[in-house]
Amino acid sequence: MSDWPKHWIDLPLAVIDVETTGLEPEDDRIIEIGIVHFDSGEVQDVYGQLVDPDMPLPEEVTELTGIAEDDLEGKPTFDAIAGEVADHLRGEGIVAYNLDFDRSFVQAELERYGESWPEEAPTFDPLVFARQFFKDRRSKTLEDVAEELDIPLENAHRATADAEVAGHVLYELADRLPDELDELMMLQAQWEQAQAQERASWRDEEASPSESLVDGFGNDSIGLGPAYVYGDEPDPFRALYQSVPEAQD
Numbered sequence: 001m002s003d004w005p006k007h008w009i010d011l012p013l014a015v016i017d018v019e020t021t022g023l024e025p026e027d028d029r030i031i032e033i034g035i036v037h038f039d040s041g042e043v044q045d046v047y048g049q050l051v052d053p054d055m056p057l058p059e060e061v062t063e064l065t066g067i068a069e070d071d072l073e074g075k076p077t078f079d080a081i082a083g084e085v086a087d088h089l090r091g092e093g094i095v096a097y098n099l100d101f102d103r104s105f106v107q108a109e110l111e112r113y114g115e116s117w118p119e120e121a122p123t124f125d126p127l128v129f130a131r132q133f134f135k136d137r138r139s140k141t142l143e144d145v146a147e148e149l150d151i152p153l154e155n156a157h158r159a160t161a162d163a164e165v166a167g168h169v170l171y172e173l174a175d176r177l178p179d180e181l182d183e184l185m186m187l188q189a190q191w192e193q194a195q196a197q198e199r200a201s202w203r204d205e206e207a208s209p210s211e212s213l214v215d216g217f218g219n220d221s222i223g224l225g226p227a228y229v230y231g232d233e234p235d236p237f238r239a240l241y242q243s244v245p246e247a248q249d
Contacts, residue, residue, distance in 0.1 A: 008181040015095040017163035025108040029053035034159030048160035082113035097166040099125035
């Protein structure tokens with residue numbers, strides 16, 4: 001990561017959030033995208049756009065977001081904004097709460113219209129960190145984690161509001177995380193892997209076929225067991241070393 005700052009706090013960040021017609025990026029479409037640019041913990045710019053999905057809007061989406069089909073009439077389809085969305089993501093670290101969900105939709109929409117997700121960008125998922133630091137909380141939704149951290153969230157389930165709060169959550173957790181970018185990226189990957197294995201284990205042992213352990217909004221229907229916790233080890237290098245399974249053989 002030689003082209004990026006040594007310390008992640010010095011990295012300009014584009015925090016993204018999307019609202020969609022459903023959960024499948026191949027079949028569903030974005031109806032709202034928000035990208036909030038941060039620098040050193042401060043909001044620098046906010047980009048928000050309602051998007052005509054060119055398909056029916058499910059009633060449950062309107063109930064969740066407050067966005068109705070009438071709100072989308074006359075708004076651009078994603079092909080009209082793909083270029084500017086790609087521009088907003090270039091040259092910055094990218095953040096999203098439950099990153100896989102937002103990235104899958106943005107990447108699919110960009111690729112439909114000849115643009116691409118910046119694969120070289122460092123990416124951060126505050127949900128991964130929330131699962132580590134708030135294990136006792138059954139729900140890890142953005143709203144609940146923001147409440148835990150005394151970060152106000154108004155207008156939840158709207159893209160720019162959620163994106164801005166996700167950025168503040170990341171910065172609020174900064175003192176519990178490694179300072180150096182490459183350390184944080186490695187630790188995040190190890191935590192994410194451990195959490196996925198933990199959920200798979202719980203699924204095999206206790207969940208019925210109809211149960212979903214983690215939904216698209218960060219809820220754990222079954223709490224996670226013990227996993228690697230950076231904050232329990234005062235030496236970040238030792239913690240990082242110990243968090244890598246291969247290093248413990």
